[in-house]
Amino acid sequence: MGISYEDFLDREYEPLASDLRCRFSIEPAADMSWADAAGRVASESSNGTWAELDVEGSVTDLSATAYEIDESAGIVEVAYPEALFEPGSMPQILSCIAGNIMGMKAVDRIRLLDCEWPAAVVDAFPGPQYGSAVKSEILDAGDRPALATVPKPKVGLSSEQHAEVGYEAWVGGVDLLKDDENLTDQSFNPFEDRLTESLAQRDRAESETGERKSYLLNVTAPGGEMLERVDLAAEHGCEFVMVDVVTTGWAAVQQVRQRCERHGLAIHAHRAMHAAFDRVPSHGVSMRVIAQIARLCGVDHIHTGTADLGKLENEDTVGINEWLRSDRHGLSDVLPVASGGLHPGLVPELLDRLGEEIMIQAGGGIHGHPDGTRAGARALRGAVEATQDGRPLEAASAEYPELATAVDKWGTATPR
Numbered sequence: 349m350g351i352s353y354e355d356f357l358d359r360e361y362e363p364l365a366s367d368l369r370c371r372f373s374i375e376p377a378a379d380m381s382w383a384d385a386a387g388r389v390a391s392e393s394s395n396g397t398w399a400e401l402d403v404e405g406s407v408t409d410l411s412a413t414a415y416e417i418d419e420s421a422g423i424v425e426v427a428y429p430e431a432l433f434e435p436g437s438m439p440q441i442l443s444c445i446a447g448n449i450m451g452m453k454a455v456d457r458i459r460l461l462d463c464e465w466p467a468a469v470v471d472a473f474p475g476p477q478y479g480s481a482v483k484s485e486i487l488d489a490g491d492r493p494a495l496a497t498v499p500k501p502k503v504g505l506s507s508e509q510h511a512e513v514g515y516e517a518w519v520g521g522v523d524l525l526k527d528d529e530n531l532t533d534q535s536f537n538p539f540e541d542r543l544t545e546s547l548a549q550r551d552r553a554e555s556e557t558g559e560r561k562s563y564l565l566n567v568t569a570p571g572g573e574m575l576e577r578v579d580l581a582a583e584h585g586c587e588f589v590m591v592d593v594v595t596t597g598w599a600a601v602q603q604v605r606q607r608c609e610r611h612g613l614a615i616h617a618h619r620a621m622h623a624a625f626d627r628v629p630s631h632g633v634s635m636r637v638i639a640q641i642a643r644l645c646g647v648d649h650i651h652t653g654t655a656d657l658g659k660l661e662n663e664d665t666v667g668i669n670e671w672l673r674s675d676r677h678g679l680s681d682v683l684p685v686a687s688g689g690l691h692p693g694l695v696p697e698l699l700d701r702l703g704e705e706i707m708i709q710a711g712g713g714i715h716g717h718p719d720g721t722r723a724g725a726r727a728l729r730g731a732v733e734a735t736q737d738g739r740p741l742e743a744a745s746a747e748y749p750e751l752a753t754a755v756d757k758w759g760t761a762t763p764r
């Protein structure tokens with residue numbers, strides 16, 4: 349029997365519940381019909397090639413099927429048989445559904461917009477250990493958003509300075525100190541020194557405030573080194589590690605997730621470099637899919653943007669956050685993190701757009717406060733408390749003078 353591109357197209361096909369379904373937007377190349385382009389996408393991402401092949405037996409059972417083509421919307425939907433995938437291997441899945449097809453000449457542009465993950469695929473992944481439960485199981489954030497800060501300048505502070513900034517922020521009212529994405533183990537701020545100094549300041553802040561405080565330690569590193577850093581974090585009494593999940597790669601994230609389970613550590617996912625895949629709207633892999641991958645691999649928090657209130661481009665923060673909370677074959681949810689250019693004046697609108705089941709992370713919006721980090725943290729906490737009490741920020745200025753100062757300085761501006 350011969351198989352060629354046309355065999356990967358069947359508009360009558362009814363996807364099975366066990367199929368992984370992918371929604372692509374495509375722009376066929378000038379010399380390609382929609383059907384030709386769609387067949388090529390399904391073929392190259394499953395088991396076809398450019399040449400017609402003679403095959404025997406059940407090989408075609410593993411072929412994907414392009415079953416939906418909506419030319420006016422520019423959408424193609426492809427169903428992949430579950431047996432095409434190695435259970436629990438995110439790199440293998442991505443080499444199919446977001447692999448060679450991203451560079452095929454048959455399409456000028458192609459973007460993986462969304463996936464419908466079947467139970468059989470999901471069940472082979474661990475998902476998050478805690479998800480949004482970190483707010484009450486690890487922190488004292490309860491019904492309010494968890495609050496985090498990242499010291500600024502993002503690199504350059506010594507370990508001692510970094511920990512001191514953490515102490516000021518914790519005492520001012522944030523729950524979490526977070527390393528920045530490009531702070532790992534540099535000579536000016538060595539990993540282990542930062543770990544021990546920061547945890548000592550965390551303990552001090554906890555005993556002074558009576559609140560649980562925690563530290564998001566960036567363990568990002570090449571393979572084995574990263575696992576050693578996870579072990580060290582656990583030995584020293586961390587509750588979380590942070591991983592730059594895109595630059596690190598999903599295989600490493602899966603390894604970290606396994607190791608973190610051994611230690612009961614939660615994972616904070618920073619998404620630095622995601623925009624290389626998702627910023628150009630017509631091409632790449634959407635942030636929605638990146639967030640789905642992260643949930644399957646088992647991160648507990650992930651940055652999903654600020655619903656356009658912050659300094660960075662965002663793709664549908666509201667829809668992505670809804671997906672992260674939605675029931676997906678029993679996976680735990682993920683706590684979405686709003687970050688990037690946030691400050692106290694933006695809190696009412698942020699909570700209005702995203703709700704309260706989030707983490708708010710502010711760097712410059714805390715440390716840039718005219719009266720320093722502690723005042724900046726008080727202002728952020730005050731903005732959250734006032735908003736949750738239903739009071740406009742101006743009405744809370746007597747109770748939170750630091751908030752009034754922050755609002756005087758930044759108002760409700762979106763920074764650039």
Ligand SMILES: O=C(COP(=O)(O)O)[C@H](O)[C@H](O)COP(=O)(O)O
Nearest residue numbers: 651653660687688689690710711712
């Ligand atoms: O350091 C920051 C924010 O600092 P600041 O509060 O000073 O802007 C984070 O790396 C960004 O949130 C990344 O963006 P995103 O969260 O969109 O991935």
Ligand SMILES: [Mg+2]
Nearest residue numbers: 498502528529
């Ligand atoms: Mg950062």
